[in-house]
Amino acid sequence: MAWTDERVELLKTLWAEGLSAAQIANKMGGVTRNAVIGKVHRLGLSGRATPAKPQRGCGPTLARREETAPVAAKPQQRQEMKPVIPEPESITALVLDSGDLTTVATIKNNMCKWPIGDPARDDFHFCGQPAGTGKSYCTYHARMAFQPPQRREPVRRPAAAQIAQRRAAG
Known part of the structure; x- marks a missing residue:
């Protein structure tokens, strides 16, 4: 065409x-x-100030659908509660013997690798406190990084004996 x-x-x-x-x-x-x-x-046709006209006979508009649609009860949303882990007063960034903070160049395997600050800034460093053997973080930062899953209400299922009784009775 x-x-x-x-x-x-x-x-x-x-x-x-x-x-x-x-x-x-x-x-x-x-x-x-x-x-x-x-x-x-x-x-180079300009955008329109008015929105596109709807096609005729396409069904009710959104406003009409809202008026006629039954109002469904909204499910209640659970509020996520995050445990607050207060920072112990003894946790401060480790200052090396040279007087510098722990950086990528100075961090060792047995040091906490929790980042502190903005990586784009000069004052960025790592916690540097002693970490457990084979661990990446000190005790405090490990609690922040690895929080237990939220508790859920257990699903109650009938025991096998109850199921067998129902089958035998029915």
């Missing part, structure tokens, strides 16, 4: 009326929605 002068004028007219690209493609025939969008961009 070629964009003739007549079809371009029709496109401009329909676009100015506020029709969507899909609606224009349907009215023009022989052209896809994407072809309409591409031509609109190549022609």
Whole structure:
């Protein structure tokens, strides 16, 4: 399909009326929605101040659906409670013998690798406190990193004996 002068004028007219690209493609025939969008961009047609007109007979509008839809009760959302782990007063960044803080260049395997600060800044460092053997963090930071899963109410299922009794009775 070629964009003739007549079809371009029709496109401009329909676009100015506020029709969507899909609606224009349907009215023009022989052209896809994407072809309409591409031509609109190549022609430099401005965006519309008014939204695209809805097609007639497509069903109720959103406002009508909201009016007629039954109001369903919203399920209650559980509030997630995170345990608060107070920082012990004895936990401070380890200062090395040289007077520097623990950095990537100075950290050892047995030191806490908990990052402190913004990595993009010069004062970024690691905790550096002694970590447990084979561990990445000190006791305090391990509690922050590895928190236990939230407790859930257990699902109550009938015992096997109760199921067997029901089957035998039924």
